[in-house]
Amino acid sequence: MPELPEVETVARGLRQAILGRRILSVRFGKTDFIDDPAALEQHLPGRQIEAVERYGKFILLRLSAVSRETRVAANGDAAQASLLVHLGMTGQIAPSPAGRALEKHTHVCILLDDGRELRYTDARRFGRIAYLTKALLAEELTGFGTDPLEVSEMEFANRICGRRARIKALLLDQSVLRGIGNIYADESLWKAKIHPARLGAKLSRKQAETLRRVLRHILQKAIVLRGSSISDFLDAKGEPGEYQRHHRAYGREGKSCYRCKTRIRRAMVAGRSSYFCPTCQHSPRGFAALPLLGKNGRKNKRTEGSTGSGKRRAQRNRREEMGNHL
DNA sequence: CTCGATCCCTGGACGC
DNA sequence: TGCGTCCAGGGATCGA
Numbered sequence: 001m002p003e004l005p006e007v008e009t010v011a012r013g014l015r016q017a018i019l020g021r022r023i024l025s026v027r028f029g030k031t032d033f034i035d036d037p038a039a040l041e042q043h044l045p046g047r048q049i050e051a052v053e054r055y056g057k058f059i060l061l062r063l064s065a066v067s068r069e070t071r072v073a074a075n076g077d078a079a080q081a082s083l084l085v086h087l088g089m090t091g092q093i094a095p096s097p098a099g100r101a102l103e104k105h106t107h108v109c110i111l112l113d114d115g116r117e118l119r120y121t122d123a124r125r126f127g128r129i130a131y132l133t134k135a136l137l138a139e140e141l142t143g144f145g146t147d148p149l150e151v152s153e154m155e156f157a158n159r160i161c162g163r164r165a166r167i168k169a170l171l172l173d174q175s176v177l178r179g180i181g182n183i184y185a186d187e188s189l190w191k192a193k194i195h196p197a198r199l200g201a202k203l204s205r206k207q208a209e210t211l212r213r214v215l216r217h218i219l220q221k222a223i224v225l226r227g228s229s230i231s232d233f234l235d236a237k238g239e240p241g242e243y244q245r246h247h248r249a250y251g252r253e254g255k256s257c258y259r260c261k262t263r264i265r266r267a268m269v270a271g272r273s274s275y276f277c278p279t280c281q282h283s284p285r286g287f288a289a290l291p292l293l294g295k296n297g298r299k300n301k302r303t304e305g306s307t308g309s310g311k312r313r314a315q316r317n318r319r320e321e322m323g324n325h326l
Numbered sequence: 327c328t329c330g331a332t333c334c335c336t337g338g339a340c341g342c
Numbered sequence: 343t344g345c346g347t348c349c350a351g352g353g354a355t356c357g358a
Contacts, residue, residue, distance in 0.1 A: 001351065032334090057352080089351055090336080105336090124335040126352060165328060174353085182351070230350095271330070272351070329358080340348085 001230055002087040004148065004179030005222035005243065007057050010093060013237055014059070014118075015052040017095050022048045022113040023063075029107035033088075033122065035130035043081065043131055044110065056144055056178030059085040059093070060137075080134040088126030094119060094237065145177040148215055156212040160200045167203065167211075168196035169270035180215070183228055183250045186275050188215040190249035195281040196274040197267065202284070221246070249275040254292050265289035 002010070023044045031037040048064035065079035085093060090105075098117045102109075108120040108129060120129065132140055146155060159176050160167065170176050171185040189196050191214040194207060203211070222228060227241035230251070248257075252264040252275055262279040267289045278289060 003352095086352085088335090088353085122335095123337065124351090126335065128353090163327090169328085172352085273349090330356105331358100332356085333354085334352105336350100338349090341346090342344105 001089055001181060003057060003181035003184050004219055006227035007059060008054050008223050009226045011052050011054040011059050018049055018118060019052060020048060024111040024113055027109045033125040033128055039131040055141060056174055057086060077133045077135055082132055082137050084130045084132055086128040088122060090124045091122040091127035143175050145175050148177045148179060149219060151177060153209055153212060157205050157208040160208050161203055161205060163200035165200055166269055167194060167198050167200050168274055170200050172270055182272050184218060186250045187218050187248060190276060191218060193280045195283050196269045196276055197284050197287045
């Protein structure tokens with residue numbers, strides 16, 4: 001699940017691997033997660049990849065102008081276009097020899113001028129790809145919060161301490177800070193000894209500063225270790241990260257706290273599984289964790305029966321498969 | 327403003 | 343072994 005450290009790792013890898021390459025052509029598999037596939041086919045060929053940047057959980061490939069004429073005709077706008085890539089849950093993007101067999105769920109192949117292809121694979125297609133002119137990109141990126149690696153003490157406290165939402169929800173809210181996901185929210189809250197369900201307004205300025213500091217430290221360390229490979233995250237070289245070995249809370253339900261040996265518990269906060277130590281991280285009044293796992297390791301069941309997801313799946317499967325030309 | 331619910335999607339784990 | 347069910351989660355959206 002790519003969050004800031006994973007996306008940063010991928011961006012660095014791509015920067016090293018494909019900076020300066022020219023795009024020759026584009027082909028697609030399924031395109032339902034691409035804003036406007038035709039725009040990619042029309043505008044990518046001929047462009048050079050001039051920069052690779054990260055913005056929150058987005059990867060931005062900055063594209064050159066095709067020619068002086070295009071630059072003039074487009075009034076400078078198309079000349080500064082970008083390809084925006086969001087990896088969602090399962091997205092991977094990496095260069096590959098053009099002749100190599102396609103991995104399953106490969107949905108975009110961008111042929112480069114050195115005989116390689118930049119390939120995007122995404123089993124769940126929660127990701128997103130869009131070709132955006134300068135103006136559209138600027139519009140797209142408004143409303144995001146500050147990068148947590150750059151946010152000042154004052155700004156962080158101001159963005160947290162005045163809010164009635166739960167701190168976990170605030171950390172996950174990309175308009176508060178950009179780039180944090182479920183793993184690094186839980187890890188930083190554990191380190192700062194703050195319960196995920198605490199309200200932002202209930203944090204002291206001192207607690208907020210502790211949280212900012214540990215969050216930054218954890219993100220930096222995770223970047224050094226090339227992110228966390230939980231399910232299937234791989235960097236631009238196809239290699240897994242190492243930070244999952246350093247997780248102290250996330251995914252550790254029932255295991256003992258590294259500080260106090262209490263068993264780590266799980267609760268639903270902001271609609272996400274949230275892992276915390278019930279001793280180190282004081283729960284707000286009346287907030288209950290979910291019952292611990294049974295000894296068979298089976299996850300806790302949801303409340304009442306809902307056969308909805310199964311029915312929905314069946315309906316989707318009956319729909320005509322379309323759009324796969326690879 | 328904040329919340330939960332619902333949807334998108336598929337692989338994998340698990341129950342029976 | 344195999345089918346049904348649940349779960350993971352970022353983000354959009356909608357109603358309470």
